[in-house]
Amino acid sequence: MPPKAQFTREDGIYHSFCGLVSVGWLYQKIKDSFFLILGTHTCAHLLQNTMGVMIFARPRFAISLLEEADLSSAQPAIADQIAEITREHHPSVIFLLSSCTPEVMKVEFEGLAQSVSTPEVPVLFVPASGLDFTFSQSEDSVLQALIPFCPEAPPDDKRVVFLGSVNDAIADDFLFEASRLGIPVAGFLPANHFHELPPIGPGTIIAPLQPFLAKVANQLTNDRGATVMSSLFPFGPDGCRAFWEDLAAHFDLKVDLSEREAASWARIKEHTDLLKGKKVFLSADTLLELPLARFIRAAGAEVLECSTPYINRRFHARELALLDGVRLVEQANFERQLRSIAEEQPDLVISNIITANPLIGHGVVAKWGTEFIFSPIHGWAGVNTLVSLFTRALRRHARLDPLGNDPVWMAGVMPGAPEIIPLTRG
Secondary structure, three states: OOOOOOEEEOOOOOOOOOHHHHHHHHHHHOOOEEEEEEEOHHHHHHHHHHOOOOOOOOOOEEEEEOOHHHHHHHHHHHHHHHHHHHHHHOOOEEEEEEOHHHHHOOOOOHHHHHHHOOOOOOEEEEEOOOOOOOOOHHHHHHHHHHHHHOOEOOOOOOOEEEEOOOOHHHHHHHHHHHHHHOOOEEEEEOOOOHHHOOOEOOOOEEEEOOOOOHHHHHHHHHHHOOEEOOOOOOEHHHHHHHHHHHHHHHOOOOOOOHHHHHHHHHHOHHHHHHHOOOEEEEEOOOOOHHHHHHHHHHOOOEEEEEEEOOOOOOOOHHHHHOOOOOEEEEOOOHHHHHHHHHHHOOOEEEEOOOOHHHHHHOOOOEEEOHHHHOOOOEOHHHHHHHHHHHHHHHHHHHOOOOOOOOEEEEOOOOOOOOOOEEEEOO
């Protein structure tokens, strides 16, 4: 087994997108749900702009706008809102998400959720403050709230539950592949509908699809006795092969997907030829960074650094094992990263939505890490989409008019670093 990669923790202030953004894909995945966010006008502005809500759309989420004076008397107002949501939208479940404001003011909304919950329409409290969670980790909180509603599976019910939200086309691809290999499936968590949650028990094999669900995976082990599969996450040909071979082994099935992997690599050769030898720097906040770094390294790129807000040695063990020799950083210091980018001149930087555009403005070829969250990149069906997200930025930059060897100057972007750092435009 390869040596485990070592990582450092810099305790920087990570520039993470708000945890409320997970509502954008979860309300679409759980089709009979409603998400009520307890927040401010800033929260409303963020969600309306981020999710591109059209004027004629009728999304199943809303903002309960809280002013400071409302916090002491929030219960009756929210109770009325819950009644209105139930009457107009007929949800099977309502998620009550707290933002930064009520959490900073220590408002206790968990009891409030319980007081307005009914057996017909449960109201589940979900902490989603950007102070404590990256935007993808909020899905972990939502899934933890769903666990008590998953039916208890008997010990002899040995089936797989795929853990993590993916769109319907990708879910169908996983169901097809499991059927092809003879792997019995209990369902997905989350399911498309609240009353379709999969049964989970001591015989259940939990197959994580997303690397940001460590807490709910651990809770499924502790509460239900389920077995969480340790494998690569199903990103790229290498990840898919390991994922399915390891999953099959849990059901005493021996499969060799080496030819399937080779064929998948062959189909994206045009992209991997472009990635080969390129220097890539990952500085994003999606918590997809470890499997993304593993994939592009396998595709021939040189990963200069992979930073991510959180690394779990157990949950990410297989990914870490294949990243030996890569500089891994948990909760990186962004000022230090700017210096590293200036010194090492990467060909591509995967950054978060807050910092990508400023980097591009200073001549760095950068890509929003956020796009990986909202794109269908899982499984065999997602391989082409995954690799094209990396190469699209490189191709677009190559089509720009050449600017010669004029340096791009990055000045005043690093507090406490008055020196001017030249960046040579690639």
